Amino acid sequence: MTKRLPEDPAKKARMLTAAIQLFAEQGYEPTHVDQIAQQAAVSKGLVFKYFTNKEQLYLAALTAANQQFMTVIDRTVWQNSADLSAMIINATRYKIQLQLQFPAEFNLLMTAFVHQQQLPASSQAYVQKMFVANHDLTSELMTPVVALLQFKPGATAADLLEVIGYITNGYIHKIQRYLAAHPEITKIEQMEPLIQDLATKLKLVESGFIQG
Amino acid sequence: MTKRLPEDPAKKARMLTAAIQLFAEQGYEPTHVDQIAQQAAVSKGLVFKYFTNKEQLYLAALTAANQQFMTVIDRTVWQNSADLSAMIINATRYKIQLQLQFPAEFNLLMTAFVHQQQLPASSQAYVQKMFVANHDLTSELMTPVVALLQFKPGATAADLLEVIGYITNGYIHKIQRYLAAHPEITKIEQMEPLIQDLATKLKLVESGFIQG
Amino acid sequence: MTKRLPEDPAKKARMLTAAIQLFAEQGYEPTHVDQIAQQAAVSKGLVFKYFTNKEQLYLAALTAANQQFMTVIDRTVWQNSADLSAMIINATRYKIQLQLQFPAEFNLLMTAFVHQQQLPASSQAYVQKMFVANHDLTSELMTPVVALLQFKPGATAADLLEVIGYITNGYIHKIQRYLAAHPEITKIEQMEPLIQDLATKLKLVESGFIQG
Amino acid sequence: MTKRLPEDPAKKARMLTAAIQLFAEQGYEPTHVDQIAQQAAVSKGLVFKYFTNKEQLYLAALTAANQQFMTVIDRTVWQNSADLSAMIINATRYKIQLQLQFPAEFNLLMTAFVHQQQLPASSQAYVQKMFVANHDLTSELMTPVVALLQFKPGATAADLLEVIGYITNGYIHKIQRYLAAHPEITKIEQMEPLIQDLATKLKLVESGFIQG
DNA sequence: AATGAATGAGCGTTCATTCAT
DNA sequence: AATGAATGAACGCTCATTCAT
Structure with missing residues (x-):
């Protein structure tokens, strides 16, 4: 019902891909939002606009990874x-x-189970x-x-x-x-x-x- | 009455107990030395005097926990x-x-295995x-x-x-x-x-x- | 109106000016990055973004001072x-x-010669x-x-x-x-x-x- | 007139010797009172009892060095x-x-002239x-x-x-x-x-x- | 008198988050 | 919508100074 913000799906996908890879490799804390933005070739600001904060980004990455498997x-x-x-x-x-x-x-x-305790x-x-x-x-x-x-x-x-x-x-x-x-x-x-x-x-x- | 020792065993034990508990609950990165010091009712400086740095403190906590079981x-x-x-x-x-x-x-x-990648x-x-x-x-x-x-x-x-x-x-x-x-x-x-x-x-x- | 540049020359100049003055007045150790940031009316974080660390900032101040004379x-x-x-x-x-x-x-x-031994x-x-x-x-x-x-x-x-x-x-x-x-x-x-x-x-x- | 505290002249001399050497080698800031106490083979507490604080200790070292030459x-x-x-x-x-x-x-x-500006x-x-x-x-x-x-x-x-x-x-x-x-x-x-x-x-x- | 364990203010530095452009 | 310059709270750590013994 609520009108979604116009979001560029390609960019969002790139951010999620980058987030998935970097969170998987390094864990939650050692991965910096800067890194993810750079790897996704978008600005840091956009990451926050699309995902609100680091925690939500992590959750979105997790969901996307899960979806990947569910779909395939x-x-x-x-x-x-x-x-x-x-x-x-x-x-x-x-x-x-x-x-x-x-x-x-x-x-x-x-690794998600393990990082659970580090999340709110x-x-x-x-x-x-x-x-x-x-x-x-x-x-x-x-x-x-x-x-x-x-x-x-x-x-x-x-x-x-x-x-x-x-x-x-x-x-x-x-x-x-x-x-x-x-x-x-x-x-x-x-x-x-x-x-x-x-x-x-x-x-x-x-x-x-x-x-x- | 109690002779002041170079390393007060009671304090050291309190620090280790606090470290074990907090590292176990929260993981390595999200646990702050300040927190451990406060929970152990000692100053932050003393924690560093006894354990050199955060990494060594974590290692000491791990070793102490392991010793606990090995001894018992x-x-x-x-x-x-x-x-x-x-x-x-x-x-x-x-x-x-x-x-x-x-x-x-x-x-x-x-949880130690899991936090490995986040440690030096x-x-x-x-x-x-x-x-x-x-x-x-x-x-x-x-x-x-x-x-x-x-x-x-x-x-x-x-x-x-x-x-x-x-x-x-x-x-x-x-x-x-x-x-x-x-x-x-x-x-x-x-x-x-x-x-x-x-x-x-x-x-x-x-x-x-x-x-x- | 002014386009936001990757490095704002006005800010950089203010930081260098502040660094030159304070390092000259007080020497390397007693001068705090906080002080320099405050005098330059920028945040501490920005000083580090522009100059990496205190040592590089000192070196940049020195170089700028030297350049000043060399140019003129x-x-x-x-x-x-x-x-x-x-x-x-x-x-x-x-x-x-x-x-x-x-x-x-x-x-x-x-004073630079003199502070040499206190620098890395x-x-x-x-x-x-x-x-x-x-x-x-x-x-x-x-x-x-x-x-x-x-x-x-x-x-x-x-x-x-x-x-x-x-x-x-x-x-x-x-x-x-x-x-x-x-x-x-x-x-x-x-x-x-x-x-x-x-x-x-x-x-x-x-x-x-x-x-x- | 004021009764001097009973001070052990040998210890005081050792402290001054250590202070002179270390301040001369390293400068004011990089020299730690800990170091001086250790080299003088006295406790850190005693250094403060005899010299009030680091600054006074530096001044005393300077004076002692000067006296050395004046006497000799x-x-x-x-x-x-x-x-x-x-x-x-x-x-x-x-x-x-x-x-x-x-x-x-x-x-x-x-080096004293040079360190002047770093002192109050x-x-x-x-x-x-x-x-x-x-x-x-x-x-x-x-x-x-x-x-x-x-x-x-x-x-x-x-x-x-x-x-x-x-x-x-x-x-x-x-x-x-x-x-x-x-x-x-x-x-x-x-x-x-x-x-x-x-x-x-x-x-x-x-x-x-x-x-x- | 003498000790050195203990403190904590304060440092340099990082990084999630904001916001002017 | 998109950027990335700018911020500042918060971290790990140091060291002059204090004080119980």
Whole structure:
């Protein structure tokens, strides 16, 4: 309803791109608005006109990064999988692909949780909500696949999802560290060994590590 | 009566306590030396006399928090366990106890990794080393127990340790969030349901979630 | 109306003027950037934007003061002189004129040597070079005149130049002290007695004080 | 009349020695009371008890350095000279000896004039007076010798004394720079060439540089 | 008398934010 | 709308001075 200010979308996009990259690389405090403006090839004043203050800019960067993934995401990756392990492998492979494609956005979201405490309370709630939504989406996509499984007595779908969540989360961090240490990697194929390793582990979680 | 010492241990302790708490709550950059001095009820000058500069103070806080746990830690918790799950449960219960007893120290160490990039390079190396040492200690304590297990074909002790690492790590964060949201909890007994839940999950990882 | 320039020359000039005056009056350490900003009627931040730090500001003040004289200096004063005494008198009269015209600049340069040891090493080199250049210029201007003189046995042009250097140097200080004590003096004519006195002395040095 | 506080003369002397050396080496501002106390092997508190504040300490150091020379000075050096040049040479040689013997004191007095402006007005007056007294002493010692000279028409004893003052002053600075650059020099004999050079110049001033 | 731990005003410097153009 | 010069609060840190012991 409220008439939006006429904003140049190209400039706004450049600012967000710069913000995403620099906040992801350096964190919240060490990134200066000056830097972002310069990298976006706009004036500092315009950054404040479009985003009010540094905190809002950070939040906008976070939202944009999240949107990036939400827009691009291909749900069929989750849906067209034979079984749970295959699904997770597909999903992980897909995430790595996204990470290779949008490294700055990916990094920003990964570090966002951590920087929450450095932001005013109001922002923290927003970040929180975003992550909950992400988590819910993943659950939603996984639930139908898990529902088909035949669980042992005492085991539940929720338990398995939670455990898988911890493992994949840990693995994503491992991969991120690996990619950061090996910037020459640009193709998903080069990550295949790690993906297969994760597959093995997930299979073992399904069927059990221990003889008996 | 009390002889004035070159370094008053009471004051130094107050400064470290304040530093641990504030760095843990707010992170490195947003915490100001003034704040720490005020909370420790000493002058700003004294903080610099005792710790040279803000970076060293952070490092000292980190070291003190780490020492706290290293000193107090009871290795028998790991060693006197019937099986792997029992061991991890004992360890987790023990960690929760420490977290309840030294919440600020615990939080500081948990966030230290994350703040690494915001610290000068020299500090990063120190933090890194500390965490490697911690990880090595855990591995050392766990290895003998895992060695006794009978693994299924294709499963290895290393795989299991890695997976367990991800799960317990995720669980520790879950518990930390839970405790932060429920400050009324002061006794380990109140956390018993969560611990039992973790136990169930670990058992399932050992034996498998899926029928057949 | 006035276009806002990246560096407002009026402001920069005000800062330099203030810096020259205050550094000259008080020396390097006792002069505070706050003071300079206030006297120049700009914010402290702007001083740093224009001059990076206090040391560079001092150097800029020094350079500006030096430039002032280099630009204004009229070499014909040295060149169109009948003999050595006349030349030195002309030069001295000219220096007094400059001192009356740019007292702060003059004072700053006079005290610069002395403050060298209180400046960071990098600045010392610069100051040193500036003074050597000044000395070289004076020598260059004087050499042709001295070369025409008929020296007594045992006397050399170099000796005479050195002695004259000590005397004029001492005299310049004397005049500077005199002007500082008599701020009502604004015209070179009022200094004529001192100049004539110096002329007499230089003549005596040429021909000798002592009978026989 | 007023009962003096019981002061330990040995400690006071150590403080003054340290103050003289450090103020001479580093100047007023860059020298810290901490440093002086440490070098004097007394507590910082005692320095303030004995000298009230840093400024008074500086003044005391100056006075002590001056006293050092006043006490030690051998007036016969001036008095037992055949003629003016001999007298000045003797005096200069003597000053160099003092400079070698009490380098810190000598340096402090040489730089005092310059640091005057960095001290509060009250101190400046004191320093001023000290230098005037020194000058008067030199004049008093020289006057009888100069009085014996047979001056050319237009030349006066006062003129000659002034000119000689400038030259010797310039020369003392030259020697001081030379000694600072050649710390291996410890004996007056090593300075003899410079002294002879000065002698030559003074003779030339007496009799004139120029033929005819 | 003597100490040196403790203080805090004040320094140089940074950077988010404002505003004249 | 867009700029970037200008601001000033706030930071980390120093050091003359004080005062409990």
